[in-house]
Amino acid sequence: MARALALARGFAERRQLSADVADRLAIIVEEWLMNVVEHGRAAPAGQIVLRLDQMGAKLRLSVSDPGVAFDPRLAVFDGPNADRGGGAGLALIAAWSRIASYRRSGGRNRLVLELPATCVVQKVVGPARTRSAGTWN
Numbered sequence: 001m002a003r004a005l006a007l008a009r010g011f012a013e014r015r016q017l018s019a020d021v022a023d024r025l026a027i028i029v030e031e032w033l034m035n036v037v038e039h040g041r042a043a044p045a046g047q048i049v050l051r052l053d054q055m056g057a058k059l060r061l062s063v064s065d066p067g068v069a070f071d072p073r074l075a076v077f078d079g080p081n082a083d084r085g086g087g088a089g090l091a092l093i094a095a096w097s098r099i100a101s102y103r104r105s106g107g108r109n110r111l112v113l114e115l116p117a118t119c120v121v122q123k124v125v126g127p128a129r130t131r132s133a134g135t136w137n
Contacts (some may be wrong), residue, residue: 001030001033001034001037004029004030004033004048004050007029007050007052008025008029008052009021009022009026011025011052012025012026015054015117016057017117018118020113021116021117021118021119024096024115024119025052025061025115027092027096028061028092028093028096028097028113028115029050029061031090031092031093032061032063032093032111032113033048033050033063033090034089035089035090036065036067036109039067039068039070040065040066040067040068040070041068041107042065042066042067042068043066044053045065046065046066047066048063048064048065048066049062049063049064050062050063051063054117056130057116057117057118058114058115058116058117058118059114059115059117060100060112060113060114061097061109061112061113061115062110062111062112062113063109063110063111063112063113064108064109064110064111065108065109066107066108066109067109069104069109071102071104072093072094072099072102073099073102073112075090077090077091077094077115083130093113096115097113097114097115098113098114098115099112100112100113102126110126
């Protein structure tokens with residue numbers, strides 16, 4: 001996990017992405033890979049391949065893993081799981097990115113996520129609060 005996060009942070013730094021975008025990218029990478037590791041039931045020696053690209057105003061995250069078939073487009077979010085903690089990762093990924101493609105090929109899941117390379121900070125009514133929202137054009 002540390003190598004994947006370092007890759008995402010290094011990518012964001014080289015592309016001079018804003019701190020908000022860099023954080024979102026790192027969180028998306030971490031959440032997706034945690035799901036692969038925790039739920040994918042891949043062999044411990046199974047290799048997860050991660051690729052990051054920037055195409056104009058879009059960032060593209062491509063992940064290939066040997067876990068069980070899982071198409072995130074079909075996932076249903078029923079809210080956080082209070083018993084075991086967590087459960088909001090897929091909803092967070094869906095809020096901050098879009099699934100460009102998913103396929104199962106050669107015994108591997110192949111997922112491509114896209115997210116905005118810029119983030120617009122909007123003022124929220126209230127005392128000194130701001131929130132950031134990615135924008136899709």
